[in-house]
Amino acid sequence: MYSLKTIYKVSLLLGLLTLGGCKTLTPVKMPSTIQTTESFTGRTDTTSIGQVPWKVFFQDPYLVSLIDTALRNNPDLKIAVQRIEMARADVLRTKGFLLPSVQVEASTGVRKYGDYTMDGVGNYDTNFSDNIDQDRRIPSILxxxxxGLRSSWEIDIWGRLRTLREAAYARYLATEQGRQLVVTRLVAEISSLYYELLTLDSELGIIRKNKTLQESALETIQIQKEGGRANELGVRQFRAQLLNTQSLEIQKQQQIIEVENMLNALLGRFPQQIARGESILQQKLPEELTAGIPATMLRRRPDIRQAELELRAxxxxxxxxxxxxxxxxxxxAHAGFNAFNAAFLFNPASLAYGLLGGLTAPVFNRKALEAGxxxxQASSLEALSVYNQAVVRGYQEVVTSIRGVENLGKIAELKSQEALTLQQAVAVSNDLYLAGYATYLEVITAQRSVLQTELELAEIQKQQFLVMIDLYRSLGGGWE
Structure with a gap:
């Protein structure tokens, strides 16, 4: 039996170790998270387009079909789903830490004690005892x-295992947000490429229309040369302009192939032609693009929610x-049959069990724990910075897109008027040239200007749709 003095010393030692460990539980002062403003650019919208499902937000049925196909087949999305499964498995693993581990054990072994050891002398002396029969005599090679069953259970008295489970669960939720982030980016990327494809179609049509006009102009000046009213220089200038337009036509055709292949890659399929609807000139922008308030954006953006969950973890x-x-x-604990003779292993007298409880505290490995x-702590501060960065980035993206929607609308209106004016100038220059009041250079300049302006107008119209998509994504739209 241990003396009370010995028990007191052991208890005192464990108490000191506990107090030493408790110093590490002193809370570390963490910087606070960043606070957003109450509105975007002074707007007080109560609703946000980010709350509109993507199937309602996008009206083009061809685009809706493409997005739906991508959500079923996109490789990045499939990878994100498997990451969710991995995180779910980790949650189950950490839950298992809180429960006792129980194993079925069937083992056998052999031992030989030295003759001049306590066990060896004890076994040797026991065999001469009159209290045991022949079956219970201990062989020299034992x-x-x-x-039976063996079990071990760490009782979570300080909550360490529970916090590990909470960290795993937060990361599981973060992976789900990661999947939603992939979805929002996928919806935005496919819709952007789709409108880029429509723009290329429109630009190709503009180029072909102008090519027809230039072919007609070339035929006219060739006739005039034959009649002595024009020279070879004018013919070559018109032909050079036509050749340049023909090269632009081939460039646009190649760009269409590249965009189609990019779309097919996102859809998880081999290259093929992409079906599309009306041209970019006939596509309609939503009448009103409301942004709501920053608090709504914080609740909806998957990247911000993912960063918040990583911070919690x-x-x-x-x-x-x-x-x-x-x-x-x-x-x-253990319970089962134990014997040094296999013939008596399942004898009721061979039933054995045991129970052991103990406190263990780190002493010499504290440096490793301190490093952990x-x-x-550094990981937690990093996660805080990532969260603050995500909030600032989200706010900036929304404000930039809002201003982009407003300014591109004004530019598109002005560019439309410019294109109409230049189209009229081409008609006037042709009439004047035929009447002898304008030079062929003025006709070429007018044709070149209208081509350039019409292409710029198509590009601006594309940018309007792209900035609309970016606003929708930055407000957290596209994952439902």
């Missing part, structure tokens, strides 16, 4: 057979790293 990791300094209470705590 077999050992065991068949890293804080839980830090708590678990601090709790690792404290003593742990482990209970071990410092790593968890």
């Amino acid at each position: 077999p050992d057979y065991f068949l 890293s804080k839980a990791d830090l708590l678990a790293a601090r709790a690792a300094f404290l003593p742990s209470l482990t209970v071990s 705590r410092l790593w968890a």
